[in-house]
Amino acid sequence: MADPDRRTILAGAAALPFGAWGVQDPPDSRLLTNLISRMATTADLNGHGPYALVIDTGAQRTALATDLAAALGLPAGPEVLVHGVTQAQRTPSVRLDRLTVVGRRFRNLTCPVFAREDLGADGLLGLDVLSHTRLNLDLVSRRVGIAPSGREDPTVGSAMSGRSSRIQRRPERRGRFGQLLLSQASVNGVVVDAFIDTGSQWSLGNAAAFAALGARADGGEDPEIAVHGVTGQSRRARLRRVDRVVLAERDLGAVELLFADLHVFGALGLDARPALLIGADLLGRFRTVILDYGRGQISLSGLRPARITANSVSRGGE
Numbered sequence: 001m002a003d004p005d006r007r008t009i010l011a012g013a014a015a016l017p018f019g020a021w022g023v024q025d026p027p028d029s030r031l032l033t034n035l036i037s038r039m040a041t042t043a044d045l046n047g048h049g050p051y052a053l054v055i056d057t058g059a060q061r062t063a064l065a066t067d068l069a070a071a072l073g074l075p076a077g078p079e080v081l082v083h084g085v086t087q088a089q090r091t092p093s094v095r096l097d098r099l100t101v102v103g104r105r106f107r108n109l110t111c112p113v114f115a116r117e118d119l120g121a122d123g124l125l126g127l128d129v130l131s132h133t134r135l136n137l138d139l140v141s142r143r144v145g146i147a148p149s150g151r152e153d154p155t156v157g158s159a160m161s162g163r164s165s166r167i168q169r170r171p172e173r174r175g176r177f178g179q180l181l182l183s184q185a186s187v188n189g190v191v192v193d194a195f196i197d198t199g200s201q202w203s204l205g206n207a208a209a210f211a212a213l214g215a216r217a218d219g220g221e222d223p224e225i226a227v228h229g230v231t232g233q234s235r236r237a238r239l240r241r242v243d244r245v246v247l248a249e250r251d252l253g254a255v256e257l258l259f260a261d262l263h264v265f266g267a268l269g270l271d272a273r274p275a276l277l278i279g280a281d282l283l284g285r286f287r288t289v290i291l292d293y294g295r296g297q298i299s300l301s302g303l304r305p306a307r308i309t310a311n312s313v314s315r316g317g318e
Contacts, residue, residue, distance in 0.1 A: 039283075040052050040053060040054045040055060040121055041053060041101060041125070041144045042101075043099055043100060043101040044098075044099070044100040044101075045064075045068075045096060045098070045099055046074075046097055046098050047098065048072060049100075051068065051122035051123065052122045052123075053101070053121065053123045053124060053125040054119070054120070054123070054125065055125050055135070055137075055144065055198045055199070056197070056199030057127065057130060057135070057197055057198045058196075058198070058199050058200060058264070058277070059125075059126035059127060059199055060082070060126055061080065061082070061110065061111060061126045061127070061128050062096075062099065062109055062111050062123065062124060062126040063111055063113065063114055063119065063123055063124040064094065064096070064112075064113050064114075064122065065113070065114065065115070065116040065119050065121070065122050065123055066113045066114065066115055067116055068116075068122050068123065069094045069111070069113050074094035074095060074096060074111075075094065075095050076092065076094060076095075077093035077094050077111070078093060078110070079091065079093065080110065082112050091112040091114070092112070092113055093110050093112045093113060094110075094113055095108070095110060095111075096108075096110075096111050099129065101129070101146060102145065103146075104133070104146050106128075106132075111123070124199060127293075130146075130291075130293060131293045132148075132149065132294065133146045133147060133148065133293060133294070134146070134148065134149050134291070134292040134293070134294065134295075135289075135290070135292075136288070136289075137198075137283070137288065137289040137290070138288055139284055139288065140287045148294075149292055149293060149294020149295055180195065180291060180293065180296060180298050181193050181194065181195050182194040182195065182196065182278070183248075184246070184248055184249055185246065185247050185248070186244075186245070186246045187205060187213065187242055187244070187274070188242050188243055190212045190213060190274050191274065192209055192274040192275055192276040193270050193275040193276070194247065194275070194276040194277075194278050195268070195276075195277060195278065196283065196291065196298070197279055198279075198280060198283065200277060200279035201279055201280055201281065202227075202257075202279045202281050203257055203258070203276060203277060203281055203282045204227070204237065204257065204258045204259065204260060204262065204276070204277045204279070205258070205259045205274070205275070205277075206259070206261065206265040206274065206276075207259070207260070207265075207271070208271065208273055208274045208275065209274035209275060210259035212274050213240070216240070222238040222239055222259075223239050224236045224238055224239070225239055225258070227258060227262070235260055235261075236260065237259060237260035237262075238258065238259045238260065239257075239258055239259075240256070240257060240259060241254060241255070241257075242254065242257055245257070247278065247282065247300055248299075250286075250303045252285055252303070252306070253306060255281075255282065257276075262277075264277065283300075285304055285306065286300045286301060286303055286304065287302025287303075287304060288301040288302055289301075
């Protein structure tokens, strides 16, 4: 069984022809998807670019590759504490005067820097930018829209027709760093606190969720694989195929999930009860994902058959 090592598998992401997807201030931009389902878009940094930034709703701050920050001559910022999936770490940062993404401009950002082989791209687009917006991911046409909170985005509006899990009037709860916690989520009937992390390839449950599921019906052992965080550290996780995952009243059926006692759950105060980090593997089952951070609302629309986006963890991606 091969470990899906993001430091080696994702290294090739930087070699993709991102320059062909230039941002020219349209209302939307091409959504890029690499071989193991992480989602990225292009951005201009201080007027230069375009550069590929992974859309990471689990990241507190926008981050950049160390070599890119050096090439742009970005001035050093303060050392910052970064809460990753596997651990918290104090990290150097740089100051970015201007970031332009899908026609939206953001100023005066403090961006932690990491080795390119750990990011697998030019950088990550975090909640310091995304938390002021309505993020629209059209996973069929592979387009992303970033609009002011509450504003309907015409590029994905048609995806809201038909049977779907529509945006609820009641706001979702928020995590410590502004993450939206999805209500009405369960794994094999176990109710879980779930949050969307578009920067994660795979969905992961915490130790409390694993314990609540109990032993496998066949009495077998769950295999272990390594989970690698952006800080370069790794943790062992157990792989289990569960019979049923329900997100926002939509039944995804049987899926493979990873389970581990990871730092991210403790950092969000979600380590004492069952919780689920929803990664790009499960998000890819929907046609449209909308995260309105200003209103605190989530919409998952147009559930697709598993075979369309199947990307088995046990095979290390395809």
